[in-house]
Amino acid sequence: MERSELLARLGFAPPEACRVRVIIDTDAKNEGDDDFAILHHLLTPQFDVRGICATHFEVKTTQRGLPPHSMERSYQEVCRLLNAAHIDDVPVLHGCTAPLASPEDAPDCEAVEFLIQEALRDDPAPLYIAAQGAMTNIAAALNRAPEIASRMTVLWNGGGPYPAGRPEFNVQQDPIACRVLLDSAVTVWQIPQDVCLPDSRYPFPNWRFGYGPAAKWEPIYFSS
Numbered sequence: 286m287e288r289s290e291l292l293a294r295l296g297f298a299p300p301e302a303c304r305v306r307v308i309i310d311t312d313a314k315n316e317g318d319d320d321f322a323i324l325h326h327l328l329t330p331q332f333d334v335r336g337i338c339a340t341h342f343e344v345k346t347t348q349r350g351l352p353p354h355s356m357e358r359s360y361q362e363v364c365r366l367l368n369a370a371h372i373d374d375v376p377v378l379h380g381c382t383a384p385l386a387s388p389e390d391a392p393d394c395e396a397v398e399f400l401i402q403e404a405l406r407d408d409p410a411p412l413y414i415a416a417q418g419a420m421t422n423i424a425a426a427l428n429r430a431p432e433i434a435s436r437m438t439v440l441w442n443g444g445g446p447y448p449a450g451r452p453e454f455n456v457q458q459d460p461i462a463c464r465v466l467l468d469s470a471v472t473v474w475q476i477p478q479d480v481c482l483p484d485s486r487y488p489f490p491n492w493r494f495g496y497g498p499a500a501k502w503e504p505i506y507f508s509s
Contacts, residue, residue, distance in 0.1 A: 287374040288327060288334065297330035306410045307332045308403060310380070310396070312418030312458070313366070314358040315342045319417050320366050326415060327372060333410060335403050336376040337363050338396035340418045343383050344458045356382045359418075381421040384459035388468075391428035392421075400426040404433035412437040418455055424462035427469045434470040441466070446479035453478060 292298070309326055313319040326332055339360035346355050356379065363377045380396035400422060404412060414423055416439055427434060443455035443463075456463050466473060 286371050288372050289374075291370075291372060292328070292330050295328070297328075299331040303331040304333050304410050305331060306403070306408065306412040307334050307415055308336055308338060308400060308412070309334065309415045310338045310340055310417060310422055311363065312340050312342045312355065312359050313362040314355065315345065315418065320362070322415075322417055323363065323366060324370065327370065327375070334375055335412075336378055336399055337367075338378045338380050338399065338422050339363055340380045340396070340422050341382055341384075342418060342458050345454075354382070356380050381425055384419065384421055385424060385461040385465065388461055388465055389428065390425070390461070392425050393429070394422070394425075396422040397425045397429060401430045401433055404436045405430070414439045416441045416443070416455075419458035420455075420462035420466050421459045424459070424465035424469075427465060427471060431469070438472045438474060439466065441473055441475045444475055444477040447475075447477045450477075 307326055309323055311319045311323060313323065323337065326334055339356050341356035341359070343353070343355050345351065346353055352358070360377060360379055367373070367375060367377065376399075378395040378399045381392050381394050385392070400414070404426075414437055416423060420441070420443075423439060441455075443453055445451035445453045445456075
């Protein structure tokens with residue numbers, strides 16, 4: 286079904302003036318948290334989710350001897366998730382298959398072209414890129430079309446605790462792409478580890494049965 290139909294069934298109908306465009310950029314097959322984040326985006330009524338771009342986690346696969354082709358596996362995971370949610374009108378795009386080779390590298394792929402086209406599209410709604418993995422697709426798009434920097438905001442879920450920092454997974458998958466992003470003119474809203482982790486460490490029973498600080502969200506997610 287169309288995402289709008291699903292939201293209508295849930296009784297969600299936000300005013301048009303509240304609408305914002307969102308592109309999700311995800312390494313969904315890396316860990317299970319991305320699937321929850323993707324569904325959270327899809328079920329947020331004011332988000333006009335324009336598409337979902339698959340990204341790689343090839344550094345992890347190489348270091349740990351895991352199966353290669355991590356971008357393709359992320360792509361298939363997003364397709365599986367959308368199929369399970371019965372959502373068939375949100376496009377899924379293949380992203381870059383490996384980290385950037387240099388700060389000037391600008392590989393082309395479906396996701397990169399989609400990011401550029403959506404950023405340049407004539408639409409008054411602001412565009413946000415929800416980055417949940419390596420920055421490769423976004424950095425490649427900025428290298429290929431620097432003019433898009435002023436037409437979007439990147440929400441970066443990555444980086445070590447602020448301000449000291451430390452090695453962090455998403456950065457390690459493509460540190461060159463992170464540097465391209467931060468050196469560009471694009472607006473970046475960074476969510477470092479010390480912001481995103483403290484309230485997300487509770488196991489599922491805490492959420493379902495009301496143990497601990499996460500219990501305050503229980504009525505939202507589990508009311509009948």
